[in-house]
Amino acid sequence: MELNGKNAVVYGAGASGIAAYELLCAKGAKAIIFDDDPNVGRATNSVGVFSDADIVVLSPGVSAGKDFLLDAKLENKIVISELELASRFCMAEQIAVTGTNGKTTTTMLIDAIFRRAGMPSYAVGNIGTPFSSIADRLDATDIAVIEASSFQLESSLEFSPDTAVLLNITPDHLDRHGSMQKYIAAKSNIFRAQGEQDVVIYNDDDDAIRGLLPDMVAKKVPFSISHPVKGGAYISSDFVCFDARPIACVEDMDLRGRELENVLAATAVAMEHGITPYTIAAALGEFSRPAFRRQLLGSKDGIKVFNDSKATNVFSTLAACESMDGPSVLIVGGAKRAENFSELFSGLPAKIKAIVVCGENGEDILRAARLAGYENISSCENLERALDRALHEARTNGLKNILFSPASKSFDAFDNYEERGKFFSAVAKEMGVRKS
Helix, strand or coil: CCCCCCEEEEECCCHHHHHHHHHHHHCCCEEEEECCCCCCCCCCCCHHHHCCCCEEEECCCCCCCCHHHHHHHHCCCEEEEHHHHHHHCCCCEEEEEECCCCHHHHHHHHHHHHHHCCCCEEEEECCCCCHHHCHHHCCCCCEEEEECCHHHHCCCCCCCCCEEEECCCCCCCHHHHCCHHHHHHHHHCCCCCCCCCCEEEEECCCHHHHCCHHHCCCEEEEEECCCCCCCCEEEECCEEEECCEEEEEHHHCCCCHHHHHHHHHHHHHHHHCCCCHHHHHHHHHHCCCCCCCCEEEEEECCEEEEECCCCCCHHHHHHHHHHCCCCEEEEECCCCCCCCCHHHHHHCCCCEEEEEECCCCHHHHHHHHHHHCCCCEEECCCHHHHHHHHHHHHHHHCCCEEEECCCCCCCCCCCCHHHHHHHHHHHHHHCCCECC
């Protein structure tokens, strides 16, 4: 992409937008940053800033469906995502990971395995480090492991990673994308521009993903937690296997239940890159889960407390519930969005013996519980009282665990899931939850 002397507008002044701006300037473009908030943008708050642009780069938080962006495309202006911009200036091998749930964990797992193998790997993208901030500094000997959200993929029509990983697709962010069909289309951009020389690693248990197989032209490598798959990764006799070859024992890892999808995907990537089973097993055994993803905070009165604040949708919470060892109390609730909580109660494992609800969507959750005939559920006005209630339920009924897994966005009371997770951890500490 030739940028020297071109007029460029970066839409969105967050970390990714600033990184894109700096990359554009470094490549000779005349760039400015525009944001809907005039206090953070570096251009006048007017759509007029786009009229002279040759290229428009969208930050992840910006929807491509705005009328003036559609007009820009009709005028043959280049409108791309920050992800695609970075990709075009990156000489490194690119491995991109997407899915409704498990993106961060899988990205971290792949990066950890590669680093264990002595390979120069860099985890970037939605995981926290903007891809644009290092893209042009990586060379052909490096590997960029990219966590790619649907927001980033939405305008990444020519993004073509060497390896694409598609974990799962369940309803999420429909307020942004407008429909499930459009959400799936955004996720599909991770493989649509790939060629036959590329690889796509996909979840063979996911019906939505299986429906996309005819559209994939890259080499297809499946994984499954439910059944053996030829030429792919699966679980057999409590071992992670790849194409009939045992790789690692599940008992040696800190990941359980649906989290094993992440393990299998990462294993498939590693095996496709010729990394030895010993190295993969060692990396999996050493792996520490991300903060606020079923994170064990400690225990009180013999009751373990887990912080899964990153669970911002029903299916993520169900995966966390399935991974619990023994009878548990679930704390759930948060911002009022379009979550279908009937799916929570229809899929809830028997090990969840009680539920405590808090947050602005509490009434929606209670209503879904009543319709499902679930009775052992109570409501509290805040997280402090919810944890206190959960501890009482666990002590009274001899339950082993408390799982804070909201199945909801955090925007009722917090800026993001990290802030919510830190708050819950602080509350747990104040209540005497301690690491052994």
